[in-house]
Amino acid sequence: MQLEIFQVDAFSAEPFGGNPAAVIPLEHWLPDQVLQRIAEENNLSETAYFVRNGEGFDLRWFTPTVEVDLCGHATLASAYVLFEQLGEPAQVLRFNTRSGELRVTRGDDGLLAMDFPAKQPAAAEMPAGLLEALGLHQALALYRSDDYVVVIEDPLLLDALQPDFVALSRYDVRGIAVTAAGRGFDFVTRWFGPRVGVNEDPVTGSAHTSLAPIWAERLGKQRLTCEQGGARKGQLHCEVPGNGRVIISGRAALYLRGTVFV
Structure with missing residues (x-):
């Protein structure tokens, strides 16, 4: 075949x-x-x-x-x-x-816009060992949906992250996103998923169904520019219209x- x-x-x-x-x-x-x-x-x-x-x-x-x-x-x-x-x-x-x-809509400008259900991440207590496994010393907040979302203050820390993937695989979530505001975008992110066989995903559209609502609330805006990745990066546009959906375009x-x- x-x-x-x-x-x-x-x-x-x-x-x-x-x-x-x-x-x-x-x-x-x-x-x-x-x-x-x-x-x-x-x-x-x-x-x-x-x-x-x-x-x-x-x-x-x-x-x-x-x-x-x-x-x-x-x-x-x-x-x-x-x-x-x-x-x-x-x-x-x-x-x-x-x-x-x-649903995916083809725009006149070449962007493809995906209409996804929004996640509603809940604030959570930092589990033991998570920051150490990520190579971080502190975080501003932690949320949980399908993933853990770790919000940090300094976006420049993202490129230097070298997580312990064996340690991260022990947490009962799909993956771990580390995210910060800044660096020319509304927010930037890296996403690690050793539990599902992907140590690092360069750009994780589905993670933005949680990330976009978090940052829309933190920044007070519905339309967001985003970048994800370490050595390899990609760019997204997210819109949180407030109807339980997230529009993710790229x-x-x-x-x-x-x-x-x-």
Whole structure:
């Protein structure tokens, strides 16, 4: 069996930036074990698969080790493939997912806008050892949703972080985001997810369903500019309209188009 595969750099206008994702269009679903093995072989933070379902698409995401409930950058990459590589004429894509219906709108300026459900992170007590595992001495606040969100004061500390990934994998959350205001953006972030097989994700769209509401409240604004990453970075625009949703927008660039043989 031969499957078409695309590798797309999401949240970047050019290749070699943002977050790479593999996208594989399917005519019908393959066994879960096959989907997981392909994702493991791709060895990217996410491999997305979609199957047309009426006027929309069923969409699933796999890390090299597990299927996940929500992935922003691979959703953006899937929309880019449909719009720019496969000639999908619709202006709005509707994806059926484990997190409900997700919509992606193609803007005139080339931005792809994803409409995601907002998370409502709750303030939490700092668990023992978390700051030490991150290589930090202090934090302004900690929130919890799917992830721990550690808010720090100095954005310049982010690039120097060298976490203990074994220690971070012991915390019962999807991942750990470390975030700060500044550096030319409303906020900047790094995200670590060793528990789901991704030590560091360059740009995590789904994490911004928590990050954007936190920063919208802290900064008192609905529209936010964002950057995420360490050595490799990507840029996002977030809007928190107050209706329980977060609009996450970005660009994408094609790196590879090929064939998988299974």
